Amino acid sequence: MAKLAIIGGTGLTQLSGFAHSRRKDVATPYGKPSSPLTYGELAGCPLVFLARHGEKHTIPPHQVNYCANLWALQQAGVERIIAVAAVGGIRDDLGPAVVAVPDQIIDYTHGRRNTFFEGELDQVTHIDFSWPYDSALRAELLTAGRNVGVPLIDGGTYGCTQGPRLETAAEIARMERDGCAVVGMTGMPEAALARELGLDYACLAVVANWAAGKTQEVITMDDIDAALKDGMSKAAGVLVALVAGMA
Ligand code: HPA
Numbered sequence: 001m002a003k004l005a006i007i008g009g010t011g012l013t014q015l016s017g018f019a020h021s022r023r024k025d026v027a028t029p030y031g032k033p034s035s036p037l038t039y040g041e042l043a044g045c046p047l048v049f050l051a052r053h054g055e056k057h058t059i060p061p062h063q064v065n066y067c068a069n070l071w072a073l074q075q076a077g078v079e080r081i082i083a084v085a086a087v088g089g090i091r092d093d094l095g096p097a098v099v100a101v102p103d104q105i106i107d108y109t110h111g112r113r114n115t116f117f118e119g120e121l122d123q124v125t126h127i128d129f130s131w132p133y134d135s136a137l138r139a140e141l142l143t144a145g146r147n148v149g150v151p152l153i154d155g156g157t158y159g160c161t162q163g164p165r166l167e168t169a170a171e172i173a174r175m176e177r178d179g180c181a182v183v184g185m186t187g188m189p190e191a192a193l194a195r196e197l198g199l200d201y202a203c204l205a206v207v208a209n210w211a212a213g214k215t216q217e218v219i220t221m222d223d224i225d226a227a228l229k230d231g232m233s234k235a236a237g238v239l240v241a242l243v244a245g246m247a
Contacts, residue, residue, distance in 0.1 A: 003046075003077065003078060003079045003080060004045065004046075004047045004048070004078065004079075004080050004081075004082070004243065004246065005047060005048040005049070005050060005073045005076075005078040005080070005081045005082070006042075006047060006048075006049050006050075006081075006082050006083075006084065006239065007050050007052050007069065007073075007081060007082070007083045007084065007190070008049060008050070008051050008052060008084050009052050009053065009083070009084050009085045009086055009186060010053060010057065010085075010086040010208070010228065011086050011206065011208070011225075011228035011229070011231070011232040012084045012232050012235070012236075013051045013053065013054075013055060013056075013057050015042060015049050015236065015239070016236055017042055017043070017236070017240060018038075018040050018041070018042045018047075018049060019040050019041050019042075020038045020039065020040030020049070021039055021040050021041075022038075022039040022040070023036040023037070023038050023039070024036055024037045024038075024039065024076075026072040026075065026076070028067075028068045028071040028072050028075070029071070030065060030067035030068040030071055030113075031065050031067075031068045032065065032068055033050060033065060033068045033069045033071075033072040034050065034051060034052055034053060034054050034059055034064055034065060034068075034069055035050055035051040035054055035055045036055075037049075037050055037072060037073070037076055038050070042239065042240060042243045043240045043243050043244040044243075044244070045243035045244070045246050047243065048073065048076055048078055050069055050072070050073065052064055052069065052083075052186060052190075060163065060164040061162075061163045061164060061185035061186045062109070062111070062112060062162055062163055062164060062185070064186060064190075066112065066113070066114075066189050066190050066193055067113055067116065067193060069190070070190065070193040070194055070197055070199070071116075071197070073199070074197045074199060078199065079199060079200060080134070080137055080199065080200040080201075081194055081199055081200065081201045081202075082137070082141070082202055082203075082204060082239065082242070083186075083187070083190060083191070083201060083202070083203045083204070084203075084204045084206065084232075084235055084239075085158075085184050085186055085187060085203055085204070085205050085206070086184065086205075086206055086207075086208040086224075086228055086231075087100075087158065087182040087183060087184040087205045087206065087207055087208065088166070088167075088172075088182065088183045088184070088207070088208065088209050088210065088211035088212070088219075089181075089182055089207040089209070089210050089211060089214070090159070090172060090175060090176050090180050090181055090182060090183055090211045090214065091156060091176075091181040091182070093153060094153060094156070094181055094182055094207050095207060095210060096207055096208065096209055096210065096223070096227035096230075096231070097206075097207060097227045097228075097230040097231040097234070098153060098206075098207045098231070099145070099150065099151075099152050099153070099204060099205065099206050099207070099231055099234050099235055099238065100152065100153035100154075100155075100156055100181070100182060100204075100205045100207070101133075101138050101141050101142055101145075101152055101153070101154060101155070101202065101203065101204060101205070102133065102155065102156045102157065102158040102181065102182065102187075102203050102205055103131070103133055103138065103154075103155040103156065103157075104131075104132065104155075104156070104157040104158070104179075105132045105133075105157065105158050105159075105160060105187055105188060105191055106157055106158075106159045106160070106175075106178055106179075106180060107160050107188040107189075107192075108159060108160060108161045108162065108175075109160055109161065109162045109185075109188050109189070110162055111162075112162075112188075112189055113189070114188070114189035114192060114193070115189070115192070115193070115196065116193065116196050116197070117196065125196075127192070127195050127196050128195075129192060129195055132191045132192070132195065132201075133191065133201060133202045133203060134200035134201055134202050136200070137200050137201070137202035138202045140242055140245065141202055141204060141238060141242060142154055143245075144238050144239075144241035144242035144245065145238050145241070147241045147245075148237045148238060148240070148241035150234045150237050150238050152238065153181075155181075156181030156182060157178075157179050157180045157181050157182075158180070158181070158182050158183075158184060158187045158203065158205060159175045159178065159180030159182070159183045159184075160183075160184055160185065160186070160187040160188040161183055161184075161185055162185070163185035164185065166212055166219060167183060167211065167212045168212060168213075169212045169213025170213075171212070172211045172212045172213050172214065173213060175211075182205050182207065182211075183211050184205065187203060191203070204235050204238060204239070206228060206231035206232055206234070206235050207227065207231060208224045208227050208228045208231065209223060209224050209227060
């Protein structure tokens with residue numbers, strides 16, 4: 001049984017080198033996940049792949065059914081999740097096509113269902129979320145990067161905005177003052193829901209563009225696509241090295 005899942009984001013709706021054997025549509029008490037669960041092997045390691053924005057990349061960040069996605073993965077027997085996410089770079093060392101393994105989160109989203117612990121509860125529950133990412137999984141990603149010769153930035157705060165629009169320059173300046181290194185739209189509630197279900201979760205953040213106001217240039221989809229292509233191929237190399245160590 002696959003104990004590892006990869007949630008692919010923008011630029012990674014498919015995983016190259018992933019030999020898939022079975023696709024499964026899953027129903028959950030929270031509705032349908034973004035895509036069928038795809039079972040297969042990467043470098044000989046069994047894993048489950050889920051496309052966060054749908055297989056055709058049609059679900060925007062604020063409409064992703066995070067609860068259904070995480071629930072479906074847990075029901076499938078998954079214990080560890082690598083979330084691949086496109087982000088904007090805020091800190092100076094986080095330019096386009098750089099790949100980072102964040103260690104903190106600030107949540108700026110609103111109106112998203114962000115917990116399993118509501119409704120008919122036996123007991124009010126507060127999970128510890130001081131360190132939102134699993135430290136062992138982060139360390140394995142960093143080692144995989146070293147082994148495959150892909151430089152990875154170790155740590156940094158992922159600021160999660162609501163989207164789907166990009167931020168204003170003032171919003172990014174505020175996030176920089178808050179200590180954010182990168183900005184994305186999908187890191188929350190995904191990370192918190194994984195923790196609520198007891199799943200180990202780490203993020204591989206691929207910088208698609210400088211965040212708003214960090215350059216004079218207008219952010220175009222063409223520039224984002226080019227940086228993502230480069231960054232995602234580095235991320236894919238890291239994933240192969242990571243799972244090769246687990247196979
Ligand atoms: N902001 C938010 N999310 C993103 C960005 C950005 O600049 N780039 C890629 N995902």
